[in-house]
Amino acid sequence: MDSKLFHGIAASPGIGVGKIFLLEKEELIIVKKEIKKEDLKKEVLRFEKALNNTKKEMAENKEEMLKLLGKTHARLADAYLLILEDPILTTDIEKQILKERINAEFAIERALEKVMHAFETMEDDYFRERMNDIVEVSQKIIRHLLGKKRKGLAEMTEESIVVAHNLLPSDTIALKTDLIKGFAIDVGGKTSHTALLAQSLEIPAVVGLKEITSNVEAGQKMIVDGNQGIVIIEPNPIAIKNYRREKEIQNKEIQELIKLRDLPAQTLDGKRIELSSNIETADDIKNVLYYGSEGIGLFRTEYLFLNRSDLPSEEEQYEHYARVAKQMMPYQTLFRTLDIGGDKLTSFIDGYAQESNPFLGLRALRFCLKYPEIFKTQLRAILRASKEGNVRVMFPMVSGLDEFMKGKAILESVKEELIKEKKLMNPKIEVGVMIEVPSAAIIADLLAQKADFLSIGTNDLIQYTLAVDRVNENVASLYDPRHLSILRLIKTIVDAAHMYGKWVGICGEMASDIHFTKLLLGLGLDEFSVVPAFIPRLKKIIRSTDLKEAKKLVDEEMTSATRNLLEEALD
Ligand code: PEP
Ligand code: MG
Numbered sequence: 399m400d401s402k403l404f405h406g407i408a409a410s411p412g413i414g415v416g417k418i419f420l421l422e423k424e425e426l427i428i429v430k431k432e433i434k435k436e437d438l439k440k441e442v443l444r445f446e447k448a449l450n451n452t453k454k455e456m457a458e459n460k461e462e463m464l465k466l467l468g469k470t471h472a473r474l475a476d477a478y479l480l481i482l483e484d485p486i487l488t489t490d491i492e493k494q495i496l497k498e499r500i501n502a503e504f505a506i507e508r509a510l511e512k513v514m515h516a517f518e519t520m521e522d523d524y525f526r527e528r529m530n531d532i533v534e535v536s537q538k539i540i541r542h543l544l545g546k547k548r549k550g551l552a553e554m555t556e557e558s559i560v561v562a563h564n565l566l567p568s569d570t571i572a573l574k575t576d577l578i579k580g581f582a583i584d585v586g587g588k589t590s591h592t593a594l595l596a597q598s599l600e601i602p603a604v605v606g607l608k609e610i611t612s613n614v615e616a617g618q619k620m621i622v623d624g625n626q627g628i629v630i631i632e633p634n635p636i637a638i639k640n641y642r643r644e645k646e647i648q649n650k651e652i653q654e655l656i657k658l659r660d661l662p663a664q665t666l667d668g669k670r671i672e673l674s675s676n677i678e679t680a681d682d683i684k685n686v687l688y689y690g691s692e693g694i695g696l697f698r699t700e701y702l703f704l705n706r707s708d709l710p711s712e713e714e715q716y717e718h719y720a721r722v723a724k725q726m727m728p729y730q731t732l733f734r735t736l737d738i739g740g741d742k743l744t745s746f747i748d749g750y751a752q753e754s755n756p757f758l759g760l761r762a763l764r765f766c767l768k769y770p771e772i773f774k775t776q777l778r779a780i781l782r783a784s785k786e787g788n789v790r791v792m793f794p795m796v797s798g799l800d801e802f803m804k805g806k807a808i809l810e811s812v813k814e815e816l817i818k819e820k821k822l823m824n825p826k827i828e829v830g831v832m833i834e835v836p837s838a839a840i841i842a843d844l845l846a847q848k849a850d851f852l853s854i855g856t857n858d859l860i861q862y863t864l865a866v867d868r869v870n871e872n873v874a875s876l877y878d879p880r881h882l883s884i885l886r887l888i889k890t891i892v893d894a895a896h897m898y899g900k901w902v903g904i905c906g907e908m909a910s911d912i913h914f915t916k917l918l919l920g921l922g923l924d925e926f927s928v929v930p931a932f933i934p935r936l937k938k939i940i941r942s943t944d945l946k947e948a949k950k951l952v953d954e955e956m957t958s959a960t961r962n963l964l965e966e967a968l969d
Pocket of ligand 2: 794834855857858
């Protein structure tokens with residue numbers, strides 16, 4: 399059989415080779431049935447029983463998940479349980495059964511069509527994820543109604559690649575992590591449940607493959623390349639050999655590199671670099687410590703706010719943040735305040751309108767300044783956690799000095815509140831600016847005077863500078879970290895920070911690409927923050943870099959980036 403290659407979204411790095419374990423997207427066949435008037439009550443009861451059984455099943459799943467995967471992933475089950483409380487399911491379906499005299503399965507399907515129609519017009523990834531959740535939950539109820547069981551991962555007996563339309567929280571209970579070599583999933587993006595799960599389990603994953611389940615058969619061979627976002631079905635022996643070799647090299651390399659764990663990240667000529675990690679939840683700390691990272695350089699706190707319909711309380715946030723800060727001592731824990739936009743928080747904010755351009759809308763610090771109570775609660779929790787460790791804080795998506803000063807003023811007011819309440823904290827907590835908007839980069843010298851440090855978020859800085867949506871595959875080829883404008887901006891930011899004696903870090907994905915490490919060192923960055931698994935590789939390059947050489951490389955790179963642009967223009 400010919401091999402076939404599919405492109406998706408690289409969701410969790412690494413290479414997996416194995417036989418396909420197909421979690422089929424069942425075609426649940428639903429027929430419309432007319433229900434006699436005298437049987438309508440019975441039909442409603444049948445629906446209620448299925449709903450209750452689904453709830454019971456989900457609650458049991460949640461317990462299992464808590465034991466197996468920790469709090470963060472168990473929260474996914476909470477999200478599903480919440481969907482089961484939605485009026486669409488609790489009241490609308492019953493009304494439909496009674497009004498239309500139709501069977502429960504058909505009433506659910508009809509309600510789903512309506513929901514999907516409403517979601518279809520939304521382009522946002524987050525909403526598409528939520529739509530997937532609603533579909534999955536509804537199918538669960540239908541399965542209960544039809545008395546059908548989904549083939550579970552528990553049936554896996556040999557090393558396999560899991561191919562599925564979507565992974566449900568309940569699927570993950572039976573996860574045999576030692577047998578799973580990779581995930582290839584139809585739906586989802588980089589922040590989908592499967593992506594997060596695969597990353598924390600360090601299993602390679604490609605998501606957003608659209609119709610991979612329709613193109614495979616159970617038992618076929620598959621390669622999952624989570625580095626490049628590619629899967630190959632029935633690869634030829636040469637491809638398998640090459641990938642196996644690459645995997646072996648990577649494994650060996652990691653083992654070798656891990657030996658550097660306790661050595662400092664220091665250049666040949668003695669500059670000490672702070673090598674930290676990007677994490678989303680406290681559950682990620684084990685990796686941070688394993689790979690020898692010297693702290694957290696980006697804690698994306700918004701993950702605590704996702705997949706739920708209520709806001710995390712100050713206490714919940716405090717406990718989470720304090721746990722991280724304590725475990726990371728004596729190293730830094732750098733909390734990035736809520737980076738969330740209107741597209742992701744409608745369930746908390748009454749009357750919040752869907753934005754047509756959320757990346758340019760009420761996102762991150764702008765959101766926090768508009769809803770100061772949410773911001774203050776988070777800042778109280780971070781400040782209180784600052785007594786437990788070496789805590790810093792920074793604001794995302796700052797676009798001007800005024801915005802930063804407003805954020806800082808709120809932080810100061812929260813400090814005063816805590817002092818009055820006699821709550822302990824570090825009043826001298828360092829406050830930084832994330833530089834991810836070109837306007838902030840251009841006035842970095844002003845921001846550097848008012849901030850304790852700067853941290854460059856290249857993921858957004860590149861997107862906003864080049865006007866290239868970072869998640870749009872149609873313009874992905876234009877997303878170029880090497881673009882002269884980006885190099886110039888990074889140089890401007892670093893020089894500005896150093897002019898005012900402040901340290902400057904980088905926490906976008908560009909920092910984890912080893913092709914850029916020497917260049918970034920040459921540009922003068924003091925801190926790199928990356929996904930923990932990239933730490934050892936980066937440390938090796940830092941330890942073998944001479945800064946004078948690296949500075950020369952910057953000149954060369956600037957010259958060649960200029961030449962490239964001019965040559966392109968001549969064509
Ligand atoms: C960035 O924009 O580079 C960054 C680190 O933030 P995020 O990826 O969370 O937007
Ligand atoms: Mg960003």
